[in-house]
Structure formats: C-alpha cells, structure tokens
Amino acid sequence: xxxxxxxxxxxxxxxxxxxxxxxxxxxxxxxxxxxxxxxxxxxxxxxxxxxxxxxxxxxxxxxxxxxxxxxxxxxxxxxxxxxxxxxxxxxxxxxxxxxxxxxxxxxxxxxxxxxxxxxxx
Amino acid sequence: xxxxxxxxxxxxxxxxxxxxxxxxxxxxxxxxxxxxxxxxxxxxxxxxxxxxxxxxxxxxxxxxxxxxxxxxxxxxxxxxxxxxxxxxxxxxxxxxxxxxxxxxxx
Numbered sequence: 001x002x003x004x005x006x007x008x009x010x011x012x013x014x015x016x017x018x019x020x021x022x023x024x025x026x027x028x029x030x031x032x033x034x035x036x037x038x039x040x041x042x043x044x045x046x047x048x049x050x051x052x053x054x055x056x057x058x059x060x061x062x063x064x065x066x067x068x069x070x071x072x073x074x075x076x077x078x079x080x081x082x083x084x085x086x087x088x089x090x091x092x093x094x095x096x097x098x099x100x101x102x103x104x105x106x107x108x109x110x111x112x113x114x115x116x117x118x119x120x121x
Numbered sequence: 122x123x124x125x126x127x128x129x130x131x132x133x134x135x136x137x138x139x140x141x142x143x144x145x146x147x148x149x150x151x152x153x154x155x156x157x158x159x160x161x162x163x164x165x166x167x168x169x170x171x172x173x174x175x176x177x178x179x180x181x182x183x184x185x186x187x188x189x190x191x192x193x194x195x196x197x198x199x200x201x202x203x204x205x206x207x208x209x210x211x212x213x214x215x216x217x218x219x220x221x222x223x224x225x226x227x
Contacts, residue, residue, distance in 0.1 A: 045207050047216040059214050107169035
C-alpha cells in the first residue's frame, strides 16, 4: 500500500527557513514525481511545485521560485521541501502528493497527512 | 495564467443528486481531476482523467468534462459526502486548482 508520511509541525519566526520531509513507502520512489501543495487556514489548495527523485529535476510555481527548494534522498525514499525567508502568510498546512503519470493513468494520489507550519514572531 | 472557477457552495438534500461545476478556458481539452477534503483531513482523489474513479471510491461519484466545464456528480448523496471539493487541471507543467466548493447535505 502506498503511503506518504510527513514530518511534524513546525513553528518558525519570520525570516527563518523550514524544511518539511515526506517519506514514501509501498512503491518505487524514483519512478514518480513528488508534488507539494499548501493550504492556508480556511483557504483553498495552492500548488508549489514538484521534484523528480530520479533526476533531481524540479519545477516551481512562479510565486515560490526564489524561495523554495525541493529535493529528494533516494537512499531513504524521502522528499523534502524547503521554504526560505518565511513570512506570516506562509502559515499553512504543507502536503506532499505523488504524481502517477503513465500512458493510461494520470493522477495526484495519494497525499501525505500534511505538516502544519506556523510563522509567528 | 490558467484559472479554474468553482461555485463557493452547493447544497443538496440526502438521497438527491449533487452537481459541482468547474469552469476554465477550453477545459475540455485537458484532463480534470476532483479531490474531496473533509475537515482536518488531507485531500482524497475521487475522480481523475475526467471520469475515472480510483479504487475504493463509491460508484455514486462520477465526472464529466466538455468544452469549458468539468462536472462532478454525486448521486444519492449521503451525509458522509459533506466536504470541500476541489477541481484540478494542468497548465503546461503546472498544477492548477479551483477555489473549492463546500458541499452541504441538509
């Protein structure tokens, strides 16, 4: 069974950085891109970007391009999302989600349980 | 940038059919997906590639996509279906989400 397990909640001060991890199990980690999505309190879903664990390639949403770094460690089947220069409006739940993209199957599934990042002075 | 528009809320009576729409320019030319999110939980995929149901999703969930509108239909709606629903599509290599629709079953 495919599972994505994320790291625990974080509290950070404005200007700091946060690194959220996402450990994958139940499938070949290097075979699928990992996407990151965030959700501010009471708001909708906001896509941040993806990383290819096999090649290390990335693609980021324009909004986050200068502040986010997405990486993977294939030795422990774990993806990471690091967000720098945090602001109060970065307070949100951050989710990792696997992309299945084959000839006849395209879906974002499953999702991690989410990691709450709170930015407060 | 590409945008997807959903109604903020939809209400339905138990046992009736609920329809949630998602509008975008020529949305029918690209695949759409739908996610269900209940309070305090992660989103769950309920429809992908316009009309495919993942394993474990009840048959009462169905989807369609044509021209500028994708539609999620929930037949014989149950109280457990009350949740926020998000549509999703691709814009080049980027993921786009609709703003979400709160489905109330009353």
